[in-house]
Amino acid sequence: MQILPGSSQSDLESQIEAACALMERHYASGVYSKITVVRSWSKHNPTISGSIARPSAFRWYLRRELTKLAARGAHLHVAPSRARVDLNAPKLLQLIDESDFDHTRKKVFLFGPERAELSIQRLEHYTGTQVEDFQRYVLLTNYQMHMNAFIEAYPDCIRPQRPDVQMPALHQRTLNNDGFTIINIGVGPSNAKNLTDHIAVLRPDAMLMVGHCAGVRNHQEIGDFVLGSGYMRADRLLDQTLPTSVPLTPNFVLNRNLARVLGERQLPYRFGVVYTTIDRNWELTLRGTLADLRASRSIAVDMESATVAANGFRYRIPSATLLCVSDKPLHGKPKLAAEALEFYKKTKSQHLAVAVAAIELAKQEFPCGFPNSDIRAMDEPLLGGPES
Numbered sequence: 001m002q003i004l005p006g007s008s009q010s011d012l013e014s015q016i017e018a019a020c021a022l023m024e025r026h027y028a029s030g031v032y033s034k035i036t037v038v039r040s041w042s043k044h045n046p047t048i049s050g051s052i053a054r055p056s057a058f059r060w061y062l063r064r065e066l067t068k069l070a071a072r073g074a075h076l077h078v079a080p081s082r083a084r085v086d087l088n089a090p091k092l093l094q095l096i097d098e099s100d101f102d103h104t105r106k107k108v109f110l111f112g113p114e115r116a117e118l119s120i121q122r123l124e125h126y127t128g129t130q131v132e133d134f135q136r137y138v139l140l141t142n143y144q145m146h147m148n149a150f151i152e153a154y155p156d157c158i159r160p161q162r163p164d165v166q167m168p169a170l171h172q173r174t175l176n177n178d179g180f181t182i183i184n185i186g187v188g189p190s191n192a193k194n195l196t197d198h199i200a201v202l203r204p205d206a207m208l209m210v211g212h213c214a215g216v217r218n219h220q221e222i223g224d225f226v227l228g229s230g231y232m233r234a235d236r237l238l239d240q241t242l243p244t245s246v247p248l249t250p251n252f253v254l255n256r257n258l259a260r261v262l263g264e265r266q267l268p269y270r271f272g273v274v275y276t277t278i279d280r281n282w283e284l285t286l287r288g289t290l291a292d293l294r295a296s297r298s299i300a301v302d303m304e305s306a307t308v309a310a311n312g313f314r315y316r317i318p319s320a321t322l323l324c325v326s327d328k329p330l331h332g333k334p335k336l337a338a339e340a341l342e343f344y345k346k347t348k349s350q351h352l353a354v355a356v357a358a359i360e361l362a363k364q365e366f367p368c369g370f371p372n373s374d375i376r377a378m379d380e381p382l383l384g385g386p387e388s
Helices: 009-028 055-072 092-096 113-127 144-153 189-202 252-264 282-296 305-315 337-365
Strands: 031-038 047-052 075-083 137-141 169-171 180-184 206-215 225-234 269-277 298-302 319-327
Touching (some): 009 055, 031 055, 047 075, 047 113, 055 075, 055 189, 113 189, 144 180, 180 337, 189 206, 189 305, 206 305, 206 337, 225 252, 225 282, 225 298, 225 305, 252 269, 252 319, 252 337, 269 282, 282 298, 305 319, 319 337
Parallel strands (some): 137 180, 137 206, 225 269, 269 298
Antiparallel strands (some): 206 298, 225 319
């Protein structure tokens, strides 16, 4: 199928819809689809292509990005590609091995079809929901109370199809997938990496970590919010893949809007470095941790934020963190059962409401995705936000 420039906007949109439907028919028949894009304006790399698995999983994304390309004058061609690979095939591991993979290489899609296929299967297994229900704006938590608050805010949300899933997800589904998804990823950087490795194939517009932290400054109080200005990566999970010398900062739009919402609601907050540890009992080996906290001038300790930020940077997904101080172990206020339950009860709805309000502001300002040039390489992937 050829999509040529020069058509009206409505005709282009109809052609793109037909192309997406064709890709889904290819997939149902047992083959991947190959998309070829010819960009006359590109001096160094005018023709790029890539194969797509399960296009229904991110049809909204293909629709948006291919329409923008065609409107700019690109020639698009959709054709059947090679046969789908059985995920039980011995050769699968070789096909998805990213040890030497360059995520900054210019191509039509960030991941190969087998990698996308495996991640989609794992997302559905972990979350108990279909990937077609995932939305463009993803909230990550490790508390059931935030899931309960989401159900209170969106009582008609889509819920897991079976009980006792490992990382349950809820979806406020909309026609254009511009609603909210929240996922309880559990505790720790390994879980954070696991989920974000797989959610990246769906190309969400933003990921926001909504969690709790230990406050480490004298003038922080229980219930104060923390916005990360950067991260101290003591999680260690991605050190080989992404050197610790690479600076990581939250998305400016998300941070700006979080600060605006907190300010309008007169909720106390503080910007600063978030120290993400792999050790939940970091207080038991305090000397080394204190040295890191002093050197980095961190204001909070958590177990997920830097991991989410690192994978967001790797896969070019704008991210930020909205933490709430739940304990202050350095000041004689460790997390204890009775106090924690009372704190959770008071803050769960407020915490989620701030996150949603901040993203809603960004959606209004950037309906086609957040600006993300700051996390794209010099030779960045073609599909990836409003500046493509």
